[in-house]
Amino acid sequence: MKSAVVYRSQTGSAKTYASWMAEEVGCRPEPLENIESAAADAGLVVFVSWFHAASIKGSKRFQAFMAEHPEKRYAVVAVGATPMPCDLWPASEHEEAFRRSFPAESYPDLPWVYCRGGFHFERLGALDKIAMRIYFKMLEGEIARGNKREQIALDGMREGFDDCNRSYLEPLLEQLGLRG
Numbered sequence: 001m002k003s004a005v006v007y008r009s010q011t012g013s014a015k016t017y018a019s020w021m022a023e024e025v026g027c028r029p030e031p032l033e034n035i036e037s038a039a040a041d042a043g044l045v046v047f048v049s050w051f052h053a054a055s056i057k058g059s060k061r062f063q064a065f066m067a068e069h070p071e072k073r074y075a076v077v078a079v080g081a082t083p084m085p086c087d088l089w090p091a092s093e094h095e096e097a098f099r100r101s102f103p104a105e106s107y108p109d110l111p112w113v114y115c116r117g118g119f120h121f122e123r124l125g126a127l128d129k130i131a132m133r134i135y136f137k138m139l140e141g142e143i144a145r146g147n148k149r150e151q152i153a154l155d156g157m158r159e160g161f162d163d164c165n166r167s168y169l170e171p172l173l174e175q176l177g178l179r180g
């Protein structure tokens with residue numbers, strides 16, 4: 001079965017995951033804008049994109065394509081700056097954020113995975129720089145109230161980081177039957 005990988009990315013993390021995913025399924029990653037041609041004869045279509053204020057960029061466009069082509073299989077790689085699931089950031093929070101864009105009622109069987117990307121302030125568009133400066137101020141308020149998570153989050157974003165890691169895709173590759 002032929003597969004397609006489409007992506008939305010601003011600073012490169014989702015594009016990196018899209019390239020890895022494309023290698024796994026044997027195709028070339030294409031920007032989401034090209035979904036009609038890239039996915040025309042694909043049986044599996046993987047959408048890779050990033051969290052922007054708890055919603056997944058481009059998800060409406062991808063969902064429109066899903067609705068037009070119910071015969072295909074789909075999967076999503078959701079990329080964010082939030083650490084991978086751990087004690088301070090339980091998996092339920094990633095699930096909750098994902099479900100804001102892909103509610104369980106409408107997408108009960110959609111395979112997906114959360115992958116931590118990076119944070120590169122200098123590569124952001126002007127509006128996102130403003131949004132992040134406001135968010136940093138908000139985090140400083142939380143830190144003043146003694147909130148440990150916010151301190152870790154703010155330190156990471158101020159410094160910038162790249163935590164893209166191919167192994168984060170493994171749970172999805174297993175779900176799709178591409179392992180073992």
Ligand SMILES: Cc1cc2nc3c(=O)[nH]c(=O)nc-3n(C[C@H](O)[C@H](O)[C@H](O)COP(=O)(O)O)c2cc1C
Pocket residue numbers: 008009010011012013014015050051052053054055079080081082116117118119120124128131132
């Ligand atoms: C305005 C803005 C809002 C963001 N909101 C979230 C968020 O709600 N959750 C999260 O985990 N990451 C959030 N991020 C971080 C990005 O998802 C992260 O940096 C991702 O790696 C960017 O992907 P890209 O490099 O493909 O553009 C946000 C980033 C920006 C600029």
